[in-house]
Amino acid sequence: MSNQPPGYPPPGQPPGQPPGFPPPGQPPAPPDQGQYGVGQPPPVTYQPPTQPAKSSTGKTCGIIAAIVGGLVILGIVAVVLVGKVIVDTVTAPADQVNAYLADMKSGNATAAYERTCRSFKSKYSYSEFARTLDAAEEAQGKVTSYNVFSSNVTGNTATVSYTLVREKASDTFTVLLEKEGEDWKLCSFSG
Numbered sequence: 001m002s003n004q005p006p007g008y009p010p011p012g013q014p015p016g017q018p019p020g021f022p023p024p025g026q027p028p029a030p031p032d033q034g035q036y037g038v039g040q041p042p043p044v045t046y047q048p049p050t051q052p053a054k055s056s057t058g059k060t061c062g063i064i065a066a067i068v069g070g071l072v073i074l075g076i077v078a079v080v081l082v083g084k085v086i087v088d089t090v091t092a093p094a095d096q097v098n099a100y101l102a103d104m105k106s107g108n109a110t111a112a113y114e115r116t117c118r119s120f121k122s123k124y125s126y127s128e129f130a131r132t133l134d135a136a137e138e139a140q141g142k143v144t145s146y147n148v149f150s151s152n153v154t155g156n157t158a159t160v161s162y163t164l165v166r167e168k169a170s171d172t173f174t175v176l177l178e179k180e181g182e183d184w185k186l187c188s189f190s191g
Contacts, residue, residue, distance in 0.1 A: 093158035093177045094151040096184040101162065105143040109133050117178050117185035141167025158184065 096115060103112035109130040113121075116129075124132075137143075143166055150161035156179040163172045173191030177184045 091151070093153060093160050093184045094148050096177060097148050097160045097162055097175060097186065098146075100186055101143070101146040101148070101164065104133065104164075105146065107142075115186055117180060117187040119178075120185075120187050137166075140169040 100112050100115045103109070103115070110126070112133070113126050113129050116124075143164060145165045146162055147165075148160060148162040150159075152159050158177045158179075159174055160177060161172065161174045163170060171191055173189055175186050175190075176188045178187050179185075
């Protein structure tokens, strides 16, 4: 550092001459020979470019989006499963009565009898059941159609109402069903 006051050129530099250039008519100064010797450039060191610090906002948003998406999917699955359980609970007894009536219409007394509960079977043997169906067919004609129109489920019991149309008569019945294991079984008829 020179003791030159600010605004004055360094010693040996004519006024008005930019610093770092030789005065007019002077050859340029030889390159700095420094510690590396003549004609040897200083060693080159590689410094990788620095990357800006990564923001965790994108990663956090992605995690939150994945969690919210997972919760939405779980919610949909839960609604579907609960809905299916509710629908199955309400429709299963009516489906069983429809199957029983289809068996009656097709004349399949064995299949119809298998749809009845244990307490019904303890009161009526298969032969008694088949004789009752035959007597009804002889008196009122064959089953031509049927319509299940009401189902009410309370725990492991249900009541289902239906209309049975025969060739000579039409009647409305209500049947009580009980759940035995996973299956609904017809137990008693009124109408």
